[in-house]
Amino acid sequence: MTGEAYDHLMALVxxxxxxxxxxxxxxxxxxxNLLYLEQQQLQNVALSAMKTILFDAGYPSNWGSMHGxxxxxxxxxxxxGLAEFGDPSLYVLDSNKVQRLANNPMGNISYSRVKELLxxxxxxxxxxxxxxxxxxxxxxxQRSSDEETATITWQANVSRSDGQPVPKAIVTSTIIYAVDSxxxxxxxxxxxxAETDMLGRCSGTKVVSVAGKDEIKDVVxxxxxxxxxxxxxxxxxQDTGDPDDIAKINVVGDTIVxxxxxxxxxxxxxxxxxxxxxxxxxxxNLYNGTNKDTLNYGSDNLWSKIFPGLGECxxxxxxxxxxxxxxxxxxxxxxxxxxxxWNQGGIMKFNPLPVGSGASASIxxxxxxxxxxxxxxxxxxxx
Amino acid sequence: MTKxxxxxxxxxxxxxxxxxxxxxxxxxxxxxxxxLYVFAATPSSQPQETSELEKIGHNVLHDMxxxxxxxxxxxxxxxxxxxxxxxxxxxTNVYFNLSICDVNGNPxxxxxxxxxxxxxxxxxxxxxxxxxxxxxxxASYSPRVLVLKLVRG
Numbered sequence: 001m002t003g004e005a006y007d008h009l010m011a012l013v014x015x016x017x018x019x020x021x022x023x024x025x026x027x028x029x030x031x032x033n034l035l036y037l038e039q040q041q042l043q044n045v046a047l048s049a050m051k052t053i054l055f056d057a058g059y060p061s062n063w064g065s066m067h068g069x070x071x072x073x074x075x076x077x078x079x080x081g082l083a084e085f086g087d088p089s090l091y092v093l094d095s096n097k098v099q100r101l102a103n104n105p106m107g108n109i110s111y112s113r114v115k116e117l118l119x120x121x122x123x124x125x126x127x128x129x130x131x132x133x134x135x136x137x138x139x140x141x142q143r144s145s146d147e148e149t150a151t152i153t154w155q156a157n158v159s160r161s162d163g164q165p166v167p168k169a170i171v172t173s174t175i176i177y178a179v180d181s182x183x184x185x186x187x188x189x190x191x192x193x194a195e196t197d198m199l200g201r202c203s204g205t206k207v208v209s210v211a212g213k214d215e216i217k218d219v220v221x222x223x224x225x226x227x228x229x230x231x232x233x234x235x236x237x238q239d240t241g242d243p244d245d246i247a248k249i250n251v252v253g254d255t256i257v258x259x260x261x262x263x264x265x266x267x268x269x270x271x272x273x274x275x276x277x278x279x280x281x282x283x284x285n286l287y288n289g290t291n292k293d294t295l296n297y298g299s300d301n302l303w304s305k306i307f308p309g310l311g312e313c314x315x316x317x318x319x320x321x322x323x324x325x326x327x328x329x330x331x332x333x334x335x336x337x338x339x340x341x342w343n344q345g346g347i348m349k350f351n352p353l354p355v356g357s358g359a360s361a362s363i364x365x366x367x368x369x370x371x372x373x374x375x376x377x378x379x380x381x382x383x
Numbered sequence: 384m385t386k387x388x389x390x391x392x393x394x395x396x397x398x399x400x401x402x403x404x405x406x407x408x409x410x411x412x413x414x415x416x417x418x419l420y421v422f423a424a425t426p427s428s429q430p431q432e433t434s435e436l437e438k439i440g441h442n443v444l445h446d447m448x449x450x451x452x453x454x455x456x457x458x459x460x461x462x463x464x465x466x467x468x469x470x471x472x473x474x475t476n477v478y479f480n481l482s483i484c485d486v487n488g489n490p491x492x493x494x495x496x497x498x499x500x501x502x503x504x505x506x507x508x509x510x511x512x513x514x515x516x517x518x519x520x521x522a523s524y525s526p527r528v529l530v531l532k533l534v535r536g
Contacts (some may be wrong), residue, residue, distance in 0.1 A: 007397075007399055007401060008401060010402050011401045011402040012405075014402060014405055014406055014409075015405040015406075015408070018405075018410075018413065019409065022409070022412065022413055022416070043431065047435075049536060068456060089445075089449050090442075090445060091442060091445065091446055091449070092449070098415075105492045119447060120499075132471050132472060133471050160471065160475050161475055162475035163474075164432055164475065166470075166471060168467070184524035211489070225487070227464070227467050227468070227471045228452065228456070228461075228467040228468035228471070229450075229452050229462040229464075229468070230447070230450070230452065230468055230471060230472065263437075309480065316410075346401075363435075364439070364442055364474055365442050366442055366446040366472055367446070368446060368450070371450075373446060373450065373472070
């Protein structure tokens with residue numbers, strides 16, 4: 001009798017084990033398939049959305065610059081796309097439209113509006129624009145007490161997005177320094193060049209000096225890194241003060257628009273002393289300011305000037321020198337723009353929400369913005 | 384053997400039979416499900432993966448061409464630059480192998496333009512191939528056909 005009970009018990013255990021295994025394994029098999037189907041569906045939606053973003057100019061076709069120097073109104077955009085209108089080439093994006101994705105003093109397009117225009121209800125997404133390769137840099141600027149010399153020591157590490165070092169990358173550092181001279185306020189430049197080693201590292205030192213009673217007031221370093229002539233630009237943090245505290249730089253078509261930051265931490269008047277355009281290798285002087293070129297929290301909270309042909313030139317970077325208050329005294333300060341993302345290592349994230357725990361799709365494409373190559377990445381997941 | 388012992392043996396055999404029945408029933412259920420999975424239409428990733436790689440390959444070659452680098456590299460035999468250009472432009476987990484020939488399909492002599500192990504292009508089931516034609520450099524018309532093979536690592 002006891003033996004029979006054991007046999008039945010054993011039968012129950014064996015059946016239970018097999019049944020439990022079946023219960024867990026079979027649904028997981030179908031879950032993998034379902035997840036995979038969902039992944040494919042997401043990939044197709046992402047491909048379609050990416051196609052619209054990169055190949056469509058949107059409507060109005062000049063939506064990034066249609067409001068001129070007035071505030072941008074996102075409800076006027078009826079179709080979303082970042083492509084340069086009238087450019088027959090593929091993957092060329094309009095920098096005026098890209099600027100509207102970043103936090104922009106002249107107004108930007110919101111995530112919810114883009115989502116609505118792309119018809120992506122039920123999904124969430126993020127758009128990331130980044131350079132082709134990472135440039136980690138450190139810059140030390142030491143100014144002598146008499147402000148006659150500045151020693152700029154820099155190090156750069158060039159790597160791919162997975163951290164793999166990029167050897168033989170040419171790193172050109174352009175040093176821009178503001179000088180208070182007998183002749184007035186000047187912005188001067190100097191260059192230094194180095195090549196990365198097998199570990200993707202390089203470094204350099206450059207001493208800039210002024211003579212007589214001239215004084216160096218501020219220094220900014222722009223790194224231009226090229227690999228097989230594919231270039232990326234990175235701006236070092238500047239020597240003096242917080243750049244966001246001085247002014248916001250924007251370019252709309254041929255017009256440069258400067259505006260006062262929203263916070264009131266520095267309410268003093270700022271004078272625009274000089275504007276230069278940096279196009280990959282050289283800087284070109286655009287404008288020397290006068291006493292009338294001011295920015296303040298009163299009636300002059302917006303400064304704009306038209307430079308015919310500027311939009312066509314698509315300057316990679318604008319270098320603007322201000323005579324402003326930093327700390328307790330007035331000094332020269334250099335500001336680099338127009339895109340807010342220069343300060344973030346050249347990376348722009350539109351809705352950088354974390355990807356959900358379920359399936360997600362990611363698509364990367366090389367694009368050209370203002371003549372420079374970037375990687376545009378679209379990440380899409382279910383809301 | 385006593386009557387009682389014989390009866391006990393019989394019951395024990397019955398119990399063993401139940402175990403075997405349970406195992407067999409379970410095996411039948413599992414094998415039926417497995418049989419169904421054989422005929423279930425499971426999606427294949429290869430065509431989609433290859434299609435995506437082809438788009439990436441065309442995108443990179445087009446961008447390099449757009450920046451007037453591709454023709455310069457090809458016609459000036461700047462093979463190291465061409466390899467480096469593809470290396471930094473393609474996603475990090477994508478291996479490539481580029482070959483160049485004239486319009487008649489005759490290979491142009493050039494060193495290996497490769498990233499990754501050459502054998503991976505033979506062993507992988509999802510190899511994408513992109514054909515891109517460059518017409519010439521500066522004023523000279525001399526078309527070259529670029530065949531870029533891509534595979535994910």
